[in-house]
Amino acid sequence: MTAQTIYNSKGRPIGRITGESTPSHFTLTVNPRNIPPLYEYVYVELYEIPPGEEAPIKVNVLAQI
Numbered sequence: 001m002t003a004q005t006i007y008n009s010k011g012r013p014i015g016r017i018t019g020e021s022t023p024s025h026f027t028l029t030v031n032p033r034n035i036p037p038l039y040e041y042v043y044v045e046l047y048e049i050p051p052g053e054e055a056p057i058k059v060n061v062l063a064q065i
Contacts, residue, residue, distance in 0.1 A: 004044045006063075008036055017044065026063070040065045 004017045006028055015030035036042060042063050047056040 004046070006030075006042050006044055008034070008040065008042055014042065036065050038065060 004021075005013050006015045006017060008014045012034065013031070014034040014036055015028050017026050018029050019027040021027070030036065042065060043060040044063065046059055046061055048059050049056045
């Protein structure tokens with residue numbers, strides 16, 4: 001798996017998911033110039049295949065720091 005980019009609420013990249021991620025937590029690294037405040041909402045762009053479809057679509061997965 002490649003590292004996924006994490007974006008802030010303004011759509012700017014702030015870091016990457018590194019290591020293991022589960023539905024309840026993930027480990028990340030952040031750019032020291034763009035450290036998000038505690039409880040900030042961020043998102044990750046993923047591609048998922050909806051049920052009954054063949055082609056993946058891009059979805060934004062919301063997370064809280």
